[in-house]
Amino acid sequence: MEPARRPGGRSAKVRAAVHEAVLDLLREEDWDDLSLPKVAERSGVHQATLYRRWGTLNALIDDVVTEKLAHGSPVPDTGTLRGDLEAYALQVADDVAGPLGSLYLRAAMVGSRGPEGGTYLIQRAVSLQNMLERAAGRGEDPPTLLELMEVVIAPLYYHAIFFSRPVGHEHAKALVERLLSLPGSAP
Known part of the structure; x- marks a missing residue:
């Protein structure tokens, strides 16, 4: 069982200093040069x-990404399924194109491969499932989480990983349109 962490005090200061150091180092160095020392x-x-506290560099990176996305890129609640999906797609497009895009992409690739990462992927999946359930509660016919993914x-x-060219807003909206046009999805 993991020990409880206090939200403030020394623990919060240590976490903030470590997160800032990770981000600073990633701005200056290649990923392969980053290390816990x-x-x-x-x-x-x-x-x-x-x-x-973190055990591995991958677990630390996952913690940094989880914190950044939780505060800087929350799952939207616009009141409609289409609004939520479009807002989220635009947000993801902006996130992967932004200055921390490579951090998010790398964390997603590392986190999907093992138990030492992936917290942000799990938390994001839960938030997205909640978004879809809100839509169903409003009487809309949402896609499944797998279809959204x-x-x-x-x-x-x-696009961001293999083409080194994140998509723009129009492409992101077109992806949402494609999702909503699947059989069984509400327009």
Whole structure:
């Protein structure tokens, strides 16, 4: 069982310093050069604390991404399924095209491969499922989470990863339109 963490105080200051160090280092260096010892040196937090709290670099990266997305890119609630889906697709397009895009993409790839990461993927999936359930509660006919992932989110990430060219807003809206035109989805 993981120990309870206080939301403020020393623990919050350590987390903030470590997160800032990760982001600073990623702006300056290649991913392959990033390490927990470098993060410890940059943040002023002892390596033992990093290993005790996060265990691995991938778990630390996942924590940084989880925090950034939770506060900077929440799942929208516009009052309609189409509005929610479009707002979310535009948000994802902007996130992967933005300055932290490579961080989000790398974390998604690493997190999907093992138990030491993927927290943000799980939390985001829960939030998206809640968005779809809200739509159903309003009497709309939402797609499944898998359909949302395959038709909208995966192509947004795919373009950014393999084409090194994130999509624009019009393309993101077209993906939502494609999702909503699937049999069984509400227009």
